[in-house]
Amino acid sequence: MPLPPAEESERRVRAAFAAGRCPVPAPVCPTRGRVPQHTSGPCPLCALVQPRHGEPERLAKQLMKLIIGNKNYSSWSLRGWLACKQSGLAFEEITVPLYGEDWDSRKKQSEDIAPSSGKVPVLWDGEAVVWDSLAIIEYLADKVGRERFWPKDDDARAMARSMVAEMHSSYQALRGECPMNIRRRVEGATITDAARGDIVRILTLWAEARARFGRGGPFLFGTFSAVDIIYAPVVSRFMTYGIGVPGFALAYMEAVWSHEWMQAWVAAAEAEDWTIEQYETTARSK
Numbered sequence: 001m002p003l004p005p006a007e008e009s010e011r012r013v014r015a016a017f018a019a020g021r022c023p024v025p026a027p028v029c030p031t032r033g034r035v036p037q038h039t040s041g042p043c044p045l046c047a048l049v050q051p052r053h054g055e056p057e058r059l060a061k062q063l064m065k066l067i068i069g070n071k072n073y074s075s076w077s078l079r080g081w082l083a084c085k086q087s088g089l090a091f092e093e094i095t096v097p098l099y100g101e102d103w104d105s106r107k108k109q110s111e112d113i114a115p116s117s118g119k120v121p122v123l124w125d126g127e128a129v130v131w132d133s134l135a136i137i138e139y140l141a142d143k144v145g146r147e148r149f150w151p152k153d154d155d156a157r158a159m160a161r162s163m164v165a166e167m168h169s170s171y172q173a174l175r176g177e178c179p180m181n182i183r184r185r186v187e188g189a190t191i192t193d194a195a196r197g198d199i200v201r202i203l204t205l206w207a208e209a210r211a212r213f214g215r216g217g218p219f220l221f222g223t224f225s226a227v228d229i230i231y232a233p234v235v236s237r238f239m240t241y242g243i244g245v246p247g248f249a250l251a252y253m254e255a256v257w258s259h260e261w262m263q264a265w266v267a268a269a270e271a272e273d274w275t276i277e278q279y280e281t282t283a284r285s286k
């Protein structure tokens, strides 16, 4: 049974709390609706899923909490956030404005980001804490099922995992010269040969993924997956720095950019009024 989208599942959990009912849907817990309130003790039918019913505050604490940076600039946060959306699980997001004069002392004081030594994103799930966007993807895939994040076919998954790992460990020139900045618009940015090399490599991988495994939809492996999550900030960079790309890549980028989660992130980034000067002056127009 497919999991509901995050908003819907969050709405259902909150509505159930408000009504004093177990938020675990039938058929996992068939008591829902018929036994409106368990005041204490485990539910006889879904004890393994939710240990207690009728305790809204306790259950609310079980909502996952994602700590992210500024939506305009934080590319790793975008990945962590898209991963939470893709999981279909309800989560609460907390934004920590990055950098600025007092950033070093602020990050040392924040218990929320202490486990990552002051980097975002960080996902808290009860007592469990996961940092690093790729670890968050894997943690959530373990929780809700691998198929939600990774292609089913072995050959496709092999390439998908390799592409994700490569994004995680490479493309320093592109990342340094064209940092994610959703609000910025540069007409054909001036970039080095090294950054151009990164772009060619990414476009080559995108072309291969689309040609070999993209038949099921407009994304790299057909349907939206971990690979699109990890490459979403690259889509943003190509868009905002005016990088010329072939038609197949433009079609893919449009699919990512117009995705409802991406649109929600972009709108929130545009509404932010924090500016990080160091990310406003790289890669100028030709």
Ligand SMILES: N[C@@H](CCC(=O)N[C@@H](CS)C(=O)NCC(=O)O)C(=O)O
Pocket (backbone or CB within 6 Å): 069, 073, 074, 075, 076, 077, 098, 107, 118, 119, 120, 121, 131, 132, 133, 134
């Ligand atoms: N490899 C990490 C990278 C995390 C990272 O570098 N995050 C940046 C924001 S995009 C950050 O927290 N910077 C703050 C700092 O380094 O003080 C991941 O995948 O999550």
